[in-house]
Amino acid sequence: MRSVFMISGGITKFKKANIEKDFREMVKEAFDFALTDVPRLSIKRIDGSVGSYFSDHFTRQLKAASMVHDYLGLCPKPSKRIEGGGATGGLCFQAAWEAVASGRMDVCVAFGFETMSRVNTWKGNEFIAMASDTNFDYPVGGFYSGYYAMMVQRHMYEFGTTPEQLAYVSIKNHRNAEFNPYSQRPMKLTVKDVRSSDMVATPLTLLDICTMSDGAAVVILAAEKQAEQLCDSPVKVTGLGAGTDSMRMADRPHGAVILLPHEKTEDYRNLKYPGVHSFRGGRSAAKQAYTMAGIQYPLEELDFVELHDAYSSSEIQTYEDLGLCKYGEGGKFVEEGYPFLAGIDYGLKLKKVGTLPVNPSGGLLACGHPVGATGLMQAVFAFWQIQGRIKKHLGNNTLQVNKARRGLIHSHAGTGTYITVSILEKP
Amino acid sequence: MPKKTHPSENQGGAVLYRLDPIVMKWHYEIDYIHSYAQDSPFFAALAEGRLLGSACGPCGYRYATPRASCMQCGAKTAWVELPSEGKIHTFTTCYFGGEAFLKETPFTLILVEFKGFDTLFLSRFVGARRVRIGMRVRPKFRRMSTFQASDLHFVPV
Numbered sequence: 001m002r003s004v005f006m007i008s009g010g011i012t013k014f015k016k017a018n019i020e021k022d023f024r025e026m027v028k029e030a031f032d033f034a035l036t037d038v039p040r041l042s043i044k045r046i047d048g049s050v051g052s053y054f055s056d057h058f059t060r061q062l063k064a065a066s067m068v069h070d071y072l073g074l075c076p077k078p079s080k081r082i083e084g085g086g087a088t089g090g091l092c093f094q095a096a097w098e099a100v101a102s103g104r105m106d107v108c109v110a111f112g113f114e115t116m117s118r119v120n121t122w123k124g125n126e127f128i129a130m131a132s133d134t135n136f137d138y139p140v141g142g143f144y145s146g147y148y149a150m151m152v153q154r155h156m157y158e159f160g161t162t163p164e165q166l167a168y169v170s171i172k173n174h175r176n177a178e179f180n181p182y183s184q185r186p187m188k189l190t191v192k193d194v195r196s197s198d199m200v201a202t203p204l205t206l207l208d209i210c211t212m213s214d215g216a217a218v219v220i221l222a223a224e225k226q227a228e229q230l231c232d233s234p235v236k237v238t239g240l241g242a243g244t245d246s247m248r249m250a251d252r253p254h255g256a257v258i259l260l261p262h263e264k265t266e267d268y269r270n271l272k273y274p275g276v277h278s279f280r281g282g283r284s285a286a287k288q289a290y291t292m293a294g295i296q297y298p299l300e301e302l303d304f305v306e307l308h309d310a311y312s313s314s315e316i317q318t319y320e321d322l323g324l325c326k327y328g329e330g331g332k333f334v335e336e337g338y339p340f341l342a343g344i345d346y347g348l349k350l351k352k353v354g355t356l357p358v359n360p361s362g363g364l365l366a367c368g369h370p371v372g373a374t375g376l377m378q379a380v381f382a383f384w385q386i387q388g389r390i391k392k393h394l395g396n397n398t399l400q401v402n403k404a405r406r407g408l409i410h411s412h413a414g415t416g417t418y419i420t421v422s423i424l425e426k427p
Numbered sequence: 428m429p430k431k432t433h434p435s436e437n438q439g440g441a442v443l444y445r446l447d448p449i450v451m452k453w454h455y456e457i458d459y460i461h462s463y464a465q466d467s468p469f470f471a472a473l474a475e476g477r478l479l480g481s482a483c484g485p486c487g488y489r490y491a492t493p494r495a496s497c498m499q500c501g502a503k504t505a506w507v508e509l510p511s512e513g514k515i516h517t518f519t520t521c522y523f524g525g526e527a528f529l530k531e532t533p534f535t536l537i538l539v540e541f542k543g544f545d546t547l548f549l550s551r552f553v554g555a556r557r558v559r560i561g562m563r564v565r566p567k568f569r570r571m572s573t574f575q576a577s578d579l580h581f582v583p584v
Contacts, residue, residue: 201523
């Protein structure tokens with residue numbers, strides 16, 4: 001396998017509805033953004049693309065990725081669509097990596113988009129719920145927020161996690177987004193704001209849950225030689241992992257924890273795993289990616305994380321899957337301030353601010369979640385962090401993580417059915 | 428909570444919704460001819476007021492849902508009746524949802540654990556103001572079966 005480098009990225013502003021641009025034009029905007037960043041790259045030098053969008057229902061257009069590929073002027077080069085629920089973008093990133101690592105392409109474009117404003121919110125909830133078992137789960141009252149709420153209820157029961165700790169995640173991500181002009185829902189919040197907003201599924205309120213969005217993102221990956229020629233500060237992809245779990249949450253086992261290198265069996269003597277409180281697909285993805293990148297102690301060896309916080313609760317669950325803290329300690333991890341950025345006033349008393357910033361961009365909660373674009377959006381923000389160019393692209397330096405050398409991106413589908421973890425590093 | 432931001436769902440045909448840019452409303456409706464196939468005995472049993480799970484002979488794993496082949500070892504499973512009562516493993520009360528279920532909100536979803544079974548069962552809970560993990564529950568079946576997973580819910584024992 002060859003080394004693979006990210007040489008550019010581009011995004012559109014994520015918003016509730018973008019009726020001025022259809023999905024092709026949104027991707028074109030992100031694509032042109034990416035091309036502007038690497039002026040030496042002409043379309044002629046691109047070998048092909050991988051496209052990602054989650055739902056044909058939202059798009060009301062089958063084979064929409066073909067339409068984007070031709071709109072970008074990439075015919076007759078190879079292309080394919082990747083679909084995997086919420087992890088669509090992360091899977092697309094990894095598929096583009098595979099194209100370059102295998103030697104099949106030297107320069108590959110990964111593009112993703114979603115146009116969720118095309119239906120009412122409750123119809124959108126129904127489409128998303130169709131990504132749960134339609135024989136057994138959907139007819140009972142299919143609603144993803146309900147599934148996540150049940151998972152966090154069990155997390156609270158097992159570990160003592162509190163709704164206030166969930167609110168800390170929401171406060172952090174919405175506040176970070178105030179410094180990111182591409183975000184959809186920047187806000188300065190208090191615990192009371194989060195807890196007193198409309199209850200959606202106990203204990204999750206409207207501000208614990210990401211919104212539906214329109215948006216697009218583009219990532220360009222290249223082999224070493226092309227990366228050196230085309231880009232003055234390429235970022236290396238040093239680790240990849242992917243994991244899965246059963247579609248029906250009910251079918252998950254209650255067995256032994258999958259251990260990371262820095263953990264011991266004794267750490268989890270009485271824990272039945274993953275049950276519905278944890279995502280073993282995320283743990284499995286992290287384990288592979290850490291092994292490939294040579295990471296032993298993720299909390300010390302990573303400089304920042306962009307993870308799939310579709311829910312404030314799933315951010316806490318994911319800290320644990322990624323081994324940033326032990327299983328059960330996710331609530332405390334956020335409450336003590338570890339994942340907050342230094343230099344921002346969150347209106348909270350925090351002890352360990354800036355240890356390992358998580359979702360400095362604002363994450364899904366505040367940037368928005370145009371599904372097919374989301375996993376690629378994370379790669380774009382991570383790329384800018386490692387390049388040290390947050391100020392150039394966001395217009396201010398507030399979210400720039402000091403000496404960001406190595407970052408992790410994490411994309412997540414269903415109730416944890418597909419999960420990807422990728423590691424990006426300064427070469 | 429749901430706010431009306433778009434035209435109603437069920438008006439037929441293509442309708443001009445707004446200008447500049449021109450936005451159209453398209454109606455779309457489907458009837459699926461959907462087979463439960465190998466899971467059919469589960470739905471037939473629901474109509475008789477029985478709840479079936481799957482048991483694997485070779486490895487002994489027992490599922491509280493239909494799985495014609497075992498996730499652990501790949502062997503064919505046998506149908507087995509679930510116990511007449513279980514315990515709430517986790518729960519939530521939904522105040523919002525997909526369009527099809529909006530009119531039923533608020534409703535309470537639960538995952539039920541059964542003694543002697545390795546996995547859980549998703550259903551709704553009705554009949555008590557307070558719901559908690561560990562609460563003993565039993566299934567209650569719809570009198571006129573619709574052959575859907577919503578033909579049963581759980582009530583306190």
